[in-house]
Amino acid sequence: MSENQILTKDDFSSDQAVRWCPGCGDYAILSQTQKVFPEITTKKEDVVFISGIGCSSRFPYYMDTFGFHTIHGRAPTIATGLKIANPELSVWIITGDGDGLSIGGNHLIHLMRRNIDLNVMLFNNRIYGLTKGQYSPTSERGKITHSTPMGSLDHPFNPTKLILGAEAGFVAKTIDRELKHLQEMIKRANDYNGTSFIEIYQNCNIFNDGAFSNLTDKKTKSDKLLRIEHGKPMIFGANDNKGIYINGTTPKVVEIGKDYSIDDILVHNEKDEFIADMLSNFTSNDIFPEPIGVLYCKERATYDGLMEQQMQDAQKKDKIPKTLHDLLNAGDTWEVK
Amino acid sequence: MSKKVKLETLDDVTIRFAGDSGDGMQLSGGRFTQTSAIAGNDLSTLPDFPAEIRAPAGSLAGVSSFQIHFSSHEIHTPGEEPDVLVAMNPAALKVHLEELVPGGILIVNKNAFTKKNLKLAGYESNPTEDGSLDDYYSVHYIEMSKLVTNACEGLDLPPKIIERTKNFCALGVLFWMYDRPLEPTLDWLKKKFKSKPLIIDANTRALHAGYNYGDTAEIFTTRYVVKKASLTPGKYRTINGALASCLGILTASQKSNLNITFAGYPITPASTLLHTLSNWKNFGIKTFQAEDEIAGIGVALGASYGGSLGITASSGPGIALKAEMMGLAVMTELPLVIISVQRGGPSTGLPTKTEQSDLLQAVYGRNGESPIPVIAPTTPGDCYFATYEACRIAVKYMVPVIVLSDGYLVNGSEPWLIPNPDDLNDFIANFEKENTSGEKFLPYKRDTKTLARNWAIPGTKGLEHRIGGLEKQNITGNVNYEPGNHHEMVQIRAQKVQNIVNEIGPTAIYGKKTGDLLILSWGSAHGSCRLAVETLLEEKLKVAHASVQWVNPLPPDLKNILSKYKKVLIPEVNTGQFRKIIRSEFLVDAVGLNEVRGKPLSPASIIDKAKELINE
Numbered sequence: 001m002s003e004n005q006i007l008t009k010d011d012f013s014s015d016q017a018v019r020w021c022p023g024c025g026d027y028a029i030l031s032q033t034q035k036v037f038p039e040i041t042t043k044k045e046d047v048v049f050i051s052g053i054g055c056s057s058r059f060p061y062y063m064d065t066f067g068f069h070t071i072h073g074r075a076p077t078i079a080t081g082l083k084i085a086n087p088e089l090s091v092w093i094i095t096g097d098g099d100g101l102s103i104g105g106n107h108l109i110h111l112m113r114r115n116i117d118l119n120v121m122l123f124n125n126r127i128y129g130l131t132k133g134q135y136s137p138t139s140e141r142g143k144i145t146h147s148t149p150m151g152s153l154d155h156p157f158n159p160t161k162l163i164l165g166a167e168a169g170f171v172a173k174t175i176d177r178e179l180k181h182l183q184e185m186i187k188r189a190n191d192y193n194g195t196s197f198i199e200i201y202q203n204c205n206i207f208n209d210g211a212f213s214n215l216t217d218k219k220t221k222s223d224k225l226l227r228i229e230h231g232k233p234m235i236f237g238a239n240d241n242k243g244i245y246i247n248g249t250t251p252k253v254v255e256i257g258k259d260y261s262i263d264d265i266l267v268h269n270e271k272d273e274f275i276a277d278m279l280s281n282f283t284s285n286d287i288f289p290e291p292i293g294v295l296y297c298k299e300r301a302t303y304d305g306l307m308e309q310q311m312q313d314a315q316k317k318d319k320i321p322k323t324l325h326d327l328l329n330a331g332d333t334w335e336v337k
Numbered sequence: 338m339s340k341k342v343k344l345e346t347l348d349d350v351t352i353r354f355a356g357d358s359g360d361g362m363q364l365s366g367g368r369f370t371q372t373s374a375i376a377g378n379d380l381s382t383l384p385d386f387p388a389e390i391r392a393p394a395g396s397l398a399g400v401s402s403f404q405i406h407f408s409s410h411e412i413h414t415p416g417e418e419p420d421v422l423v424a425m426n427p428a429a430l431k432v433h434l435e436e437l438v439p440g441g442i443l444i445v446n447k448n449a450f451t452k453k454n455l456k457l458a459g460y461e462s463n464p465t466e467d468g469s470l471d472d473y474y475s476v477h478y479i480e481m482s483k484l485v486t487n488a489c490e491g492l493d494l495p496p497k498i499i500e501r502t503k504n505f506c507a508l509g510v511l512f513w514m515y516d517r518p519l520e521p522t523l524d525w526l527k528k529k530f531k532s533k534p535l536i537i538d539a540n541t542r543a544l545h546a547g548y549n550y551g552d553t554a555e556i557f558t559t560r561y562v563v564k565k566a567s568l569t570p571g572k573y574r575t576i577n578g579a580l581a582s583c584l585g586i587l588t589a590s591q592k593s594n595l596n597i598t599f600a601g602y603p604i605t606p607a608s609t610l611l612h613t614l615s616n617w618k619n620f621g622i623k624t625f626q627a628e629d630e631i632a633g634i635g636v637a638l639g640a641s642y643g644g645s646l647g648i649t650a651s652s653g654p655g656i657a658l659k660a661e662m663m664g665l666a667v668m669t670e671l672p673l674v675i676i677s678v679q680r681g682g683p684s685t686g687l688p689t690k691t692e693q694s695d696l697l698q699a700v701y702g703r704n705g706e707s708p709i710p711v712i713a714p715t716t717p718g719d720c721y722f723a724t725y726e727a728c729r730i731a732v733k734y735m736v737p738v739i740v741l742s743d744g745y746l747v748n749g750s751e752p753w754l755i756p757n758p759d760d761l762n763d764f765i766a767n768f769e770k771e772n773t774s775g776e777k778f779l780p781y782k783r784d785t786k787t788l789a790r791n792w793a794i795p796g797t798k799g800l801e802h803r804i805g806g807l808e809k810q811n812i813t814g815n816v817n818y819e820p821g822n823h824h825e826m827v828q829i830r831a832q833k834v835q836n837i838v839n840e841i842g843p844t845a846i847y848g849k850k851t852g853d854l855l856i857l858s859w860g861s862a863h864g865s866c867r868l869a870v871e872t873l874l875e876e877k878l879k880v881a882h883a884s885v886q887w888v889n890p891l892p893p894d895l896k897n898i899l900s901k902y903k904k905v906l907i908p909e910v911n912t913g914q915f916r917k918i919i920r921s922e923f924l925v926d927a928v929g930l931n932e933v934r935g936k937p938l939s940p941a942s943i944i945d946k947a948k949e950l951i952n953e
Contacts (some may be wrong), residue, residue, distance in 0.1 A: 071664075076635075077627070083643075311618050324587055
């Protein structure tokens with residue numbers, strides 16, 4: 001076995017039988033991940049998938065890498081500790097809308113502000129699947145579920161908006177059915193030095209089937225989906241005839257060719273947090289298309305990098321105890337004869 | 338001009354410094370402790386401060402105190418009722434006077450007995466003027482504020498700052514009374530306020546003012562001598578339990594070559610560990626202040642998964658939040674150390690007071706059959722050894738281990754014979770090596786003797802595997818729900834913890850090898866029980882003290898020891914938690930002595946109870 005042997009999809013597939021419901025969007029995400037990882041690394045012993053609890057959190061069992069299926073909502077804490085212990089590892093958190101945004105919401109936002117160099121894939125199906133169908137923190141208000149027979153009362157979170165608010169440096173969104181795009185987002189997340197966050201719209205065909213059908217059905221998706229790319233104008237529509245135009249301080253959807261030309265259309269700049277904030281507000285908004293792609297990508301110091309620096313700086317300090325013996329014998333001591 | 342004073346030799350003395358939170362009582366107590374230690378006394382201390390950082394000045398809620406018990410013989414407790422009470426204001430007098438022994442020495446800062454302060458403390462009339470104290474105590478009213486103001490005349494410092502030196506004036510008086518040198522305190526001042534020569538000057542003057550007052554004022558007729566205690570020869574320092582635990586962690590790291598990741602969330606009284614360890618980065622100790630208690634233990638467990646030794650610390654309410662993650666550590670068989678610093682409960686309870694009421698929480702407080710080894714340090718200095726052992730056992734057996742400490746242990750201090758780390762048990766971490774055999778790695782294969790699985794960390798070639806909270810198949814580590822496998826795994830996890838009895842040395846018996854009564858203690862009840870048994874033995878009673886450090890598993894010789902005495906008494910600062918365990922494990926009809934007052938047990942109550950049982 002040579003040191004840097006090129007790996008294949010099979011190398012990343014474990015021998016465990018996959019146990020999601022037939023037709024679940026998770027299959028596509030797993031398959032694309034296994035497919036893209038040979039492009040990401042030649043050392044699969046350095047790859048660790050860490051999950052919480054929920055359907056999506058079974059994911060690590062199916063990757064032939066290191067994996068840790070932890071407890072509900074707490075994957076970010078375990079991943080943080082792992083990364084502190086060994087900053088060389090490639091760490092991937094797999095979570096869902098319940099695991100990451102409800103029970104684990106606190107950990108997720110603090111993970112973002114710290115900017116530890118790891119990656120988060122949040123599978124958003126807008127429902128609790130494993131507990132058999134209750135509304136989740138991303139379910140639309142009025143959702144009829146087992147726990148809300150008269151409709152849910154909660155207003156949902158907008159995940160990318162929440163995550164941007166938590167000071168994340170890399171925020172992307174994709175869809176389980178957009179296979180190439182999904183692979184591309186995983187590669188981009190991997191390249192980012194810091195915490196990267198990918199929200200993946202994922203269909204639960206048992207408890208919330210069709211939640212994203214307007215973004216995946218051929219008939220509707222061209223008018224509903226906005227593929228954003230750094231440096232490219234924000235255009236969409238069946239004939240690329242629609243675009244986002246900034247009118248003063250507010251965006252609006254305009255038709256290209258009549259009153260507006262392609263040059264009037266806003267060009268995406270993924271390093272601009274104001275554009276990222278604006279795009280995050282398009283989510284579940286009837287007027288605007290749903291953006292997929294990298295909303296925001298701007299590097300800043302990572303927690304693990306700063307910590308390593310402090311550990312090294314501490315070595316250089318003078319006038320501090322240097323040995324265990326020094327510490328044991330610090331302060332006033334006296335002899336008893 | 339010195340007057341004629343009597344010199345009286347005493348065996349042991351208990352002094353309590355009491356004042357407002359801002360009066361510097363912890364500091365005065367600390368300096369008196371250090372000076373007594375250097376003078377060769379054995380000693381034990383008990384700081385007691387309010388949960389509020391700055392309760393209103395002069396109020397009863399804002400009273401802070403520091404008690405030191407020092408002696409010419411070996412001692413085990415910070416003392417009960419003080420022989421000397423220093424009361425810096427009316428509130429301190431009100432709170433603590435009741436406990437001063439009849440005829441005891443009372444030293445009062447008279448200047449603080451203003452109308453406003455008297456009212457805050459609820460005094461109708463001024464006790465320093467109405468004669469209500471003089472019949473019962475040997476009272477010394479000293480105008481400390483005035484003394485320091487005069488002493489610091491000409492110093493370019495605001496009156497408020499000068500007034501603050503009055504704690505050093507009180508300290509000076511006591512140094513004179515107990516014939517203590519001033520040099521250690523003067524040296525300390527020079528070091529502490531290196532860049533503030535005026536502060537050094539003011540405190541030096543205040544200290545001398547107090548000392549000279551004792552020497553010249555006509556009111557003191559006696560000085561006291563407490564001779565050196567005969568301690569085991571060697572080099573000593575004073576230590577509190579928090580620092581001892583941190584040194585235990587560092588020793589574990591150095592002897593095993595393991596990196597340490599300590600992650601915690603601020604909580605009284607456990608935060609001190611985070612503060613101390615965060616200064617030791619040059620030793621490779623990484624510290625992390627987490628967003629909450631759960632994250633604290635999660636980060637620690639994640640670090641252990643990565644090959645560092647993960648450690649977290651908290652107190653009751655925080656430990657409750659960490660319970661689920663402890664279960665995950667049990668299931669995934671990873672090393673982890675949880676330091677639980679018990680405080681008064683339930684709920685927020687009494688954050689700054691001590692209690693032993695989280696024993697059942699530590700031993701049983703998780704869902705499922707979730708055994709965790711629990712070690713309870715017996716003295717502040719023992720926190721070093723117990724924490725070291727917890728780290729070693731966690732790695733050797735691949736289990737989470739709880740160190741069950743408490744507020745008294747972490748804040749209390751005592752003289753400490755500085756240990757030699759070479760004398761401790763060897764500590765070797767065995768990591769699973771690269772697997773190039775082409776065969777599948779088996780993460781739940783076990784050592785036949787300890788039943789520990791291998792520590793297989795990410796980054797090691799050929800060891801890719803998955804773990805998690807779902808039940809695992811033995812050997813392969815695959816998710817498994819089969820009835821037989823679950824039953825077997827429950828047994829294995831229990832047996833693994835039970836195997837730790839092989840690490841526990843013989844239980845030390847103090848007193849008679851057989852007899853009428855065994856006083857059995859666990860953790861910090863050690864000191865009070867030892868003192869009680871010393872007294873009972875002097876009275877020729879057939880008693881003994883057995884002190885338990887490992888509470889899960891219990892020492893293997895304990896059953897036999899219990900059978901050697903007619904009766905067993907278990908004093909503890911809870912309503913009988915260890916007694917429940919002992920009764921259920923050994924079917925021994927042990928009797929309890931249970932006081933839950935937020936402070937260590939009273940040796941006098943133990944003595945009374947013991948006599949009552951013996952005479953029954």
